[in-house]
Amino acid sequence: MSQISGFSKLTKLEKIDWLATHYLSDYPRAEAIIKQYWNSDEALQKLHDEFTENTISNYYLPLGVAPNFDIDGKLYAIPMAIEESSVIAAASKAAKFWLDKGGFKTEILGTTKVGHVHFNYSGDSQQLNLFFESIKPKLFSDTASITKNMEKRGGGIKDIQLIDKTEDLENYFQLYCTFETVDAMGANFINSCLEQFGQTLEAEARTYNNFTSEGTFPEVIMCILSNYVPECLVRAEVSCPVTELGETKEEAEQFVRKFSQAIKIAEIEPYRAVTHNKGIMNGIDALVLATGNDFRAVEAGVHAFAAKRGRYSSLTHVKTENGIFRFWIEVPLALGTTGGLTSLHPLVKLSLALLNHPSAEQLMRLTAVAGLAQNFAAVNSLVTTGIQKGHMKMHLMNILNQFEADETERAKAVDHFKTHTVTHSEVINLLEKMRS
Numbered sequence: 302m303s304q305i306s307g308f309s310k311l312t313k314l315e316k317i318d319w320l321a322t323h324y325l326s327d328y329p330r331a332e333a334i335i336k337q338y339w340n341s342d343e344a345l346q347k348l349h350d351e352f353t354e355n356t357i358s359n360y361y362l363p364l365g366v367a368p369n370f371d372i373d374g375k376l377y378a379i380p381m382a383i384e385e386s387s388v389i390a391a392a393s394k395a396a397k398f399w400l401d402k403g404g405f406k407t408e409i410l411g412t413t414k415v416g417h418v419h420f421n422y423s424g425d426s427q428q429l430n431l432f433f434e435s436i437k438p439k440l441f442s443d444t445a446s447i448t449k450n451m452e453k454r455g456g457g458i459k460d461i462q463l464i465d466k467t468e469d470l471e472n473y474f475q476l477y478c479t480f481e482t483v484d485a486m487g488a489n490f491i492n493s494c495l496e497q498f499g500q501t502l503e504a505e506a507r508t509y510n511n512f513t514s515e516g517t518f519p520e521v522i523m524c525i526l527s528n529y530v531p532e533c534l535v536r537a538e539v540s541c542p543v544t545e546l547g548e549t550k551e552e553a554e555q556f557v558r559k560f561s562q563a564i565k566i567a568e569i570e571p572y573r574a575v576t577h578n579k580g581i582m583n584g585i586d587a588l589v590l591a592t593g594n595d596f597r598a599v600e601a602g603v604h605a606f607a608a609k610r611g612r613y614s615s616l617t618h619v620k621t622e623n624g625i626f627r628f629w630i631e632v633p634l635a636l637g638t639t640g641g642l643t644s645l646h647p648l649v650k651l652s653l654a655l656l657n658h659p660s661a662e663q664l665m666r667l668t669a670v671a672g673l674a675q676n677f678a679a680v681n682s683l684v685t686t687g688i689q690k691g692h693m694k695m696h697l698m699n700i701l702n703q704f705e706a707d708e709t710e711r712a713k714a715v716d717h718f719k720t721h722t723v724t725h726s727e728v729i730n731l732l733e734k735m736r737s
Contacts, residue, residue, distance in 0.1 A: 309354060362590070367392040370670060370674070371400050372407060382590040399674075405539055406539070410535060411533055416492065417476060417478065418478070418521060418523075419523050431511070440461055443497055444494045451482065456480070456483040460479050462476070462477045474519070478491075485639050488598075502521060503521055529602050534632070535666055537669035537672075541625070543621060543626050567614070575613065577615050578603070585671055585672040592643065592649060593643045616672070618630075630669055630673045638659055638661050696723060697718055701714055
């Protein structure tokens with residue numbers, strides 16, 4: 302292992318050579334593996350190299366498609382970038398299941414995003430309130446050059462409020478700022494506005510007559526958007542008569558009873574809720590990734606929303622009333638369809654084209670549906686056949702690939718495990734028998 306100064310200034314080949322010498326000297330074909338994933342189109346590779354820093358290669362994930370989604374009366378094939386076995390198959394199965402039962406219905410509940418100027422102030426809070434009211438118009442006017450283009454598209458700054466947080470942390474106040482960013486995710490726009498708010502706040506405080514001493518001037522700590530967006534919210538739902546959920550009345554009622562109990566367990570048991578919601582995020586993250594959005598920001602905001610009542614709980618809910626089964630999700634999603642990778646990455650552009658070039662609101666709807674479909678498929682499997690049946694079928698393929706099984710071996714293995722349980726050791730034993 303070795304330290305290095307100026308690594309970022311090396312060429313890509315020099316970076317690889319240094320890594321191969323100092324960190325991968327005992328790893329066979331390290332350089333060849335790294336270069337194997339370069340794109341042969343030099344311009345395309347240069348584009349990928351510039352997405353981030355110190356790039357040495359490309360890291361591939363499968364891009365699949367889940368068809369047959371009836372969403373608000375229109376059919377979609379949803380692109381999903383994910384490596385986990387059976388996720389796309391499960392989403393596709395759920396889409397097909399609800400296709401003749403009215404499909405998925407969605408509703409946008411809000412599109413407001415949030416950012417803060419966090420600052421300290423040790424003086425009189427009444428004076429601070431008076432100061433804030435006096436400079437609030439200037440906070441808007443000083444950001445006019447930043448908001449001009451956003452306002453043309455129907456967005457901009459919605460409101461700025463002064464919040465006293467001193468009961469939680471000594472001398473801590475914040476400007477609570479809300480934004481509409483239309484089809485952009487808006488992180489850069491929001492952060493630029495917030496930093497200008499912070500500069501205006503401190504500059505105006507220096508000339509405000511009632512702040513008389515150095516120690517009582519507001520001191521900005523940081524200006525940053527929040528990935529918690531409970532007012533940027535979408536709802537997706539499926540519903541049908543209970544009788545359509547089974548071959549017989551008894552079978553349908555048993556399914557609804559077990560399915561509903563499974564959801565209620567996730568509502569009250571955090572251990573189950575975490576895994577339950579992780580399954581929802583299988584669907585959400587896969588579409589978020591495919592469309593070039595920030596899945597880490599989405600994850601953080603969604604999980605915070607799941608704990609908004611003080612205990613982590615299910616994002617999906619179920620109710621049966623007057624013979625009608627209803628299953629729904631409400632989830633915060635700050636997404637964009639312009640800017641960032643959406644206008645740069647070729648497969649992101651293709652994914653958005655596949656979805657008929659959606660607005661940010663439409664992408665919110667589609668993404669919520671992907672999460673709801675994934676959850677329905679998972680819980681359906683859990684309360685009927687069990688989760689492993691479909692999952693292990695795909696896992697078998699992964700194990701066979703790991704041990705470089707040929708087509709004959711793969712066919713025999715698939716046939717064998719139709720009536721046997723798939724385990725890593727049993728697959729190895731079968732391959733050893735065939736090869737001996």
